[in-house]
Amino acid sequence: MSEYLPNIIFVSILFFGLYFFVRNLNRLYRNINLGKEINTRDNKKQRLLNMCKIALGQGKIIKRPVSGILHVIVYIGFIVINIELLEIVLDGLLGTHRLFSNYLGSLYGYLIATFELLAVLVIISVSIFWIRRNVIKIKRFFGDNMKGWPKNDANFILYFEVILMTLFITMNAADLRFQEMNSGNLISSYVADFFKGYSNDSLHIIERVCWWAHIIGILIFMNYLYFSKHLHILLAFPNTYFAKLNNLGEINNLNSVTKEVKLMMDPDMAFSNDGTDSEEIEKFGASDVMDLNKLQLLNSYSCTECGRCTSVCPANITGKKLSPRKIMMDTRDRIEEVGKNIDMNKDVFVPDGKSLLNDYISKEELWACTSCNACVEECPISIDPLSIILDMRRYLVMEESSAPLELNNMMSNIENNGAPWPYNQMDRLNWKE
Template structure:
């Protein structure tokens, strides 16, 4: 690699990582638009969650075929990219396999990378067949129409091409290493259990041509990695990074335990305090507390982190009894809509120099309809099924709270029930004194 190539690589490196981190800063800014909530309790349980669920993929293997294939792709992609460190050093300083001094360990590493690369290619191919040929119901749902469906395929193509380029890069490297007397700066290093079968393809090709092909494969591989890395911001595969904090900050309370709204708690405390003055002057510029959520800024930051972490796998929707019976609700769509609205709000802030300008839109109605929200049975099936501990239910409940307490827009049967509780102390429409009349019948 020439001095000019090293400079070009350095520019590519700075631009690639610079754009990546600028988008990470945007994501962090958007997540912090949410209401603050304390998720620093019980660190031991949180670390265990992250290790078991994000790193160990424990919830993925509940569906063995998809789970094992996902573990192969996940492990392969993460482990193979350890070699990215060597590629960066070689690219900056024009060296060749700088870690070859590790000897046997290096040979084992490269050999393992190649086997994993082959397994990734096989797994990705099977994923493509499941998604596009077999068309599993949860992967062909209307939730995924348009970009979401294409996005999933783009990622599969990316991974297939990156692994193929990795193997052909190694095959040409091995061919140049095997030239009698040595060739250029190519030292003998590494073990190539897979690419050795591709190496004969270059027999009869001039050394200079093989060298050119090696450089082409090398450049395409590293450029592909940078493109993939920066594409994550726009893709559902952002969960590759966010699954770790998402599982760490997940709700540790038992499923079904709902949180109390602080705004409601404060109102009740004031009502019960005989010294409180309900007509006391409110400090200037104080924004009244909102009951529930109508837009993304009303959700807490963990819920917004959930939205960015959603894998769009559809396990939540496939397990949702409301969706199974034909209701409009899809927990996956709830998370996708929340992310889309959050991105819209973020772009609004970017366009207005760091300030959100009201756009007469909101998450409620413009993205998620009351019909979807009231279809939920609050059974927690979606929360149980999610492989990265996302809670669509928490968003649904907060938005239903807004409909009830801010807009009095609950369905008629629910309004009737609450009226009966207020008047009769029970959900039924008869006087308390008549409750035991059945005994006399």
């Protein structure tokens, strides 16, 4: 029985790690589905292409070459090295040691050597990220909404990646010396020199400790994702697939307005055949997260908090309160708050007297937006902060009639004079005189 103890412990750890991971994914799915339906079933080929180009191919992130290339190294390194995770899981389940080496022969050594090279590149890239963030203090990583958890989260994940990669290399090095091999494991053969003179027992313990810490670390990492901006590792794919395909300047029609106009033209539409109200009156625009659509909520969970959007936002650059990154972070914070409310109240949302508007995002922020789309253009994973801003403004104008005075004047002029200027249509060409 005791010979199977490591396997039993491994299966238990794996089970709990995956159980909590799936539970978090379910919660995420439920929260995103609190949003309104949106049609994203059109043009599947184009959507797939966008996903391959932007999420898989990292097409937009490379626009800023320094951070872009470093990000690509970490991304590729992390994905490729995790192929080795498959071997760890199989070894843990079957009680084998380096299972793939039995089948791949000398290719195995080259494969591990490649993984190790990538692991070192990841460590270098992550160290540069840390320096950019904490020593050079690049402006876009800072701001009022980047204190506390968002700041710590960004650093935690960098430490996490260094620890995982170091464990991987140390595990290989200890194993190499233990087996007295001189294979082509490029990096670990250098590290193995540090273990000269260690007894076999010590080497075995080091290798095992690293092995267990590596797999436990990866399971912790997977479960940490839900609480971190690094959820984008998973969500960048659906986010780029479902992203809007229309031209950037194109603003969607509000279904609620279309319905209202149709009702004005045909009041009978308000009643079904049995004479009762056929549809609930819809709200115009959005004041809370449930008024947003599913894509907007998916956007909020996908945001990497990189601040590229805010760094190009003309409103932010000229000192206004608006930050498109904050719009996305606030939306995520609010949908999380709503989700917890539902969890605590047996799957029903109990009104908490709060809303996205005012409690998270102020009118001042919303009206500072020039609707230039620079943030949408800049986002490396096709997030659209402007669509949330526009929906919330629509609510302010159509439900609360609380547009700024200048806009109210302009809208009255359009209504009365057919143009934004305060002149009678007949006087429009007076300037010629």
